[in-house]
Amino acid sequence: MSRLKPALTPAAERNRRYRDKLRGGPPRATNRFWERVQKTETCWLWMGSRTRQGYGMVWFHGQHWRAHRLAWHLVNSGVPAVLDVLHRCDNPACVRPDHLFLGSDAENAADRERKGRGKHELHVKITPADAALIRRLYRRGSADCGGPALARLFGVHHRTIYNVINGTAWACRA
């Protein structure tokens, strides 16, 4: 039967071998990967080492991988080099295959922006004085002093404002 298969070009043949290697892999390596994943009801969390941004990192087949990218590789048949593996769930440590999708760099950037993880936002710091002022000004649902309005005023993401209000950032030391 296999003789009836059309011959693959050398490049396609290389790709196929690479894919087989990753998918079948040495099964032990693949199993070891999934053994280091903690499945919750929603996300499957990589329990190995992580980058500062929270992405799982793993050494597999002689190279470093982002854990979620490897998870995609292991479950699907490879990932085109030009595409990123992105999260639907906004959880960098998650390796659950159905929480992942393929996208380009541009989509990645748009996705980050949409989820409020823009580059600049990470570096914005508010001072305790700002926080005190935010708490004084804040009026829930107000067009002028609600979360989005104060976010614009202080140049931060509105989540930062809510963190201040909820006390997860600059909690009052009263």
Ligand SMILES: [Zn+2]
């Ligand atoms: Zn997830």
